[in-house]
Amino acid sequence: MGGERAGTGGDREEASAVRPGEVLRRSAGHADPAPSGGLLDLLSVSAVVLDARGRVVFWSPQAQQIFGYSAHEALGRYAARLMVDERHWELVTELFARVMAEGTGWAGAFPIRHKDGSTRLVEFRNVRLEGEDGDFYALGIAADHAALKRAERDLALTSHLFAQSPVGLGIVDTDLRYLVVNPALERINGRPAHRHVGRPVHEVLDFMDPAPVEGALRLVLDSGEPLLDQFAVAPTPADPGGRDHAWSVSYFRLEDSAGQVLGAAVELVDVTEQHRASAEAAEARRRLAMIADASARVGTxxxxxxxxxxxxxxxxxxxxxxxxxxxxxxxxxxxxxxxxxxxxxxxxxxxxxxxxxxxxxxxxxxxxxxxxxxxxxxxxxxxxxxxxxxxxxxxxxxxxxxxxxxxxxxxxxxxxxxxxxxxxxxxxxxxxxxxxxxxxxxxxxxxxxxxxxxxxxxxxxxxxxxxxxxxQAAEDLQRSLLPQKPPHRPGVDTACRYQPASSICGIGGDWYDVIPLPHDRTALVIGDVMGSGTGAATTMGQLRMATRTLAALEMDPAELLHHLDRITGDLEQQFATCTYAVYDPHRACCRIAAAGHLPPVLLPAGGAPELLDVPTGVPLGVGHVRSRTVRVRVGPGDGLLLYTDGLVETRSHPLDAQLDLLLRLLAGPPRPLEETCDHLLHALRHPDEPDDVALLMARVRSGRGDRGRRS
CATH class of the missing domain: 3.30.450.40 (GAF domain)
Structure with a gap:
């Protein structure tokens, strides 16, 4: 197996001193060679040169990876005996002779014996070389057959996917110039491949703002971190309608096996339908939210x-x-x-x-x-x-x-x-x-x-x-049942107010009246039917008429309330409160009785207002409990305030506190009665109060007798 070596050891050292980088420099004519690709390294492509007798005269470092022998072990030996099983010597000799005699190449896979004794299938490309001295040599380029088939398979798969994928795919170099695009990206950008390759991104994407795309590519090239599923909305020449499309865009940096940056890949997936469906769903949710919001806001x-x-x-x-x-x-x-x-x-x-x-x-x-x-x-x-x-x-x-x-x-x-x-x-x-x-x-x-x-x-x-x-109907009914203007009475001035509630439920129950009586006397009445609406207004009208009828009989206030109590029990609204007072200018006194009503306020001329100690009694309609008449002396300038609970009762303040506030509002120099009524309503009433209110004020104008207290 051992033949003569081709050349001396010095020759081997001189041959091995020629490195690929030096060859690139000499051939390219510049000092800095272009970086080598990684595919040859990945396949471990090796080179072996044989002389005309079949002896190894050149052995690349990669050959050791395939065959297992170092250059020292292989140089000078017959290749067939070194690497081929005896069963294949005749075939190898025939192939070698044909290549050397005819100068034709040979390619194919051949089983090779590895140094470790195993047999491996190696892919060969053999050609004849001619040296300076006219001698012929055989150059064998070899690669592991399995690795080569894997690469071919991966390349075919990649090429097929790249060409057939409905996803837009493109590769740019480090200067952001297109290197290759697939047909899908051609359609998306509305330009054929030759109008992409070699052109910068911003020139190809002139139908939109290319800055975000270029920024993403530079970020990926610099960091090496991919940007995945970046959402973008942009027009596309592929849509003749000019509508915006939605895209899911991903960016990847491409490197060879040595880590050298080759460029970046762009992947575009059209998600317009999903985007529109999502937008429609969002719009539907927004519309439902609007309807729900309006349902809560409208009609409060x-x-x-x-x-x-x-x-x-x-x-x-x-x-x-x-x-x-x-x-x-x-x-x-x-x-x-x-x-x-x-x-x-x-x-x-x-x-x-x-x-x-x-x-x-x-x-x-x-x-x-x-x-x-x-x-x-x-x-x-x-x-x-x-x-x-x-x-x-x-x-x-x-x-x-x-x-x-x-x-x-x-x-x-x-x-x-x-x-x-x-x-x-x-x-x-x-x-x-x-x-x-x-x-x-x-x-x-x-x-x-x-x-x-x-x-x-x-x-x-x-x-x-x-x-x-x-x-409006209930309020009109209520006002129609009340006196439009108090009559002028001897010795006393009067003023009255009625203010309806903010809701229909609070209208109809309160009333006031000023009733002329014989001998210059005047009856002052304030009342409140328990209930609301037109039913309460109707009951109030009936009680007012009954009060006027009974007043004409000149009854004592307590007796009159007793008869009203019996009448109230037969009405639709069966309970009411009432205060009935009779002012006699000749005796300078006022007789007062109450049925479940708040106490009147006496406003002495020059003195502090006070709540009169009138027995409250029980509301009309309860029955079996008689009221008691109280006599109060009044003199010139003295005043009297009758009111319903709507003036002082609120949901947020205690009644005692509101009564104290009422007295404070009435303190000080006397005002005109009309002005005092308006002042009380403005200070004590809120527009949204749920109850109506009636008030009646009287002030002694002239007459005999000194002002007094209850007797």
Whole structure:
């Protein structure tokens, strides 16, 4: 097996001193060679040179990795005997002879005997070389067959995936110039491969802002950390409609086996459908949240204007930049007839809400008349939303009152929507919406949402309207049963007030009266029926008439209350409180009796006000308990205050504290009676109090007798 070596050891040292880097320098003509690729190292490609007799004259370091022999062990030996099993010598000799004689190459896989005795399949590429002296040599390039097949398989798989993948794939170098792109990325960017390769990213992506892409690539190249699933929205030439698409973009740095940075890869996945589905789901959640919020916000009170304000506020700015709530004037005036389009629609503005829109000259209560062609009239006529998605300045005159159209035009209003306010099949009015700052025009989805909001709010508006009408009716009934103006009486001045409660439930029970009696006497009455609404008002009217009838009989106050007690038991509202006082100017006294009522206040001329010690008794209607009459001396300038519990009773303050406050408010120099009544109501009453209140004041003007106390 051992033949003569080709050359001396010195020759071997001289040959091995020629390194790949030196060859690159000499051939490339520059001092710094380009970095070597890693694929050859990965495959451990080796080179072996044989002379014409088949002896090894050159042995690369990589050959030792494949065959197991070092250069010292292999140089000068016959290659066939060194690496080939005896069974294959004849075949190897024939192949070698053919290559050397014909100069043709040979390629293929061949079983090689490793130094450790194992047999390995090695991929060969053999060619004939000619030296300076005219001698022939054989160059064998060898690589491990299994490693080569793995590389070929991986390369084929990568190439197939790269070409066939629906995901956009591209590779850029360290200067951010495209090296290769797959067909999917060609379609996404709307450019063929030759318009990518060699061009920088910003030049290829001129249809969008390329800065985020370049920034991500540089970050990945510098850090080596991949950026995965970066969400981006951008246009694509692949979509002729010009719509934005959503992309999931990932960036990776590419390195060879030695860690040398080759460039970066970009992966684009079109997630537009998922993005749109997610956006639609988010929009649906937003709309549901708006409906839920509006359901909680609208209808918190039974005040018509407040309910309209709540509806307008729930639409701005989430749905519109401007919202106007209008109700048919006939509906507000109490008509229960269905509206029919028989001419211009008279609509009264109840509320307006605006976001980034100049204030319109449409105050609450403004009455506008809309022609049949107007959006508001059309939506009320059809009972369906009416859209005007794209408007010009001239179109605004068709959807807004004349004096508001110019303001809307200056605000950039470009889209309008009108939806009817319908409750129990009746059209009550309309909700008008406009967009100016929001660039997106109204669409059918907005119309559905607005109609849902309007439908829910219309029920509350209808309830508020009904309540307002009922409240007004109860209040009118209450006031009609009270004396419109106290009569002028000898020796005494009087003033009275009635203030209804904030709700219909608190209206109807309180009353006052000033009744003329014989001999210049005057009866002063204050009462409160336990209950509310029209039933309490009716009972109050009956008790007032009964009191006047009994007063004409000149009964003692306690006796009169006894008869009222029996009458009250037969009425619908079976309980009431009352204070009955009779002032006699000739005797300078006042006789007082109470049935479950708060004590009167005496206002002595020049003295401190005080609560009179009048036995409270029990309310009318309880029965079997008689009241007791108390006599109080009064003189010129003395005053008396009768009031119902609505003046001093509150949910947040003790009654004793409120009575003390009442006395403090009455202290000091006397004011005119009318002014004193207003002062007490302003100081003690809150607009939202749930109970009505009546008060009656009297002041002695002239007469005999000294002022006295109870006797």
């Amino acid at each position: 009170t039974l005040d018509l204007e407040t309910t309209a304000d709540e509806l307008a506020g729930s639409c701005v700015p989430e749905l519109a930049d401007l919202a106007v709530v209008g109700v048919l004037d006939a509906v507000l005036r109490g008509s229960d007839r269905n509206w029919t389009p028989s001419g211009p629609a008279a609509v009264r503005t109840l509320a307006l809400a605006a976001h980034a829109v100049p204030a319109l000259s449409l105050p609450a209560g403004h009455l506008a008349r809309y022609d049949p062609e107007h959006l508001v009239t059309q939506c009320m006529t059809t009972g369906r939303p009416v859209l005007a998605p794209h408007l010009t300045g001239e179109d605004l005159a068709r959807v807004a009152p004349a004096r508001a159209a110019a303001v809307l035009a200056r605000a950039g209003t470009h889209s309008c929507l009108a939806v009817p306010l319908t409750s129990r099949g009746r059209v009550l009015g309309a909700l008008g919406l406009a967009r100016g700052r929001n660039p997106v025009p109204f669409d059918d989805d907005d119309a559905v949402l607005a109609l849902e909001l309007a439908s829910r709010a219309a029920v509350s508006i209808d309830h508020a309207r009904y309540y307002q009408n009922q409240r």
